[in-house]
Amino acid sequence: MGRCVYCGERRGFWGKTCGDCKKLLARVEELRGRVGYGEFLDGLAATGVPKEKILVFLKADPEGKGSIQDQVTAEMASELMSVMGLKGNQTPQEVKRIRETTTKESK
């Protein structure tokens, strides 16, 4: 037995994620790149997983590639920029950096 790499809750014998996070991951793959952030969150809520758990899931960064939230935000930002005819590609790291800078400044 171990803990889910996303939410830290106890999981079953198989895999690195618990059933809820597995459900959320599948939904993320369905939704990413197709909907806006509000619809994205609604889609995750529709899985029936409690909202607090969804928030923990979105902020987890088990692979060090940026959290799901930062990855999806980066994809949406890149898409928006290309729609507006701007060049550039937002990376999860960049989104994280911007968010951390903003958080520091607002203190």
Ligand SMILES: [Zn+2]
């Ligand atoms: Zn989990």
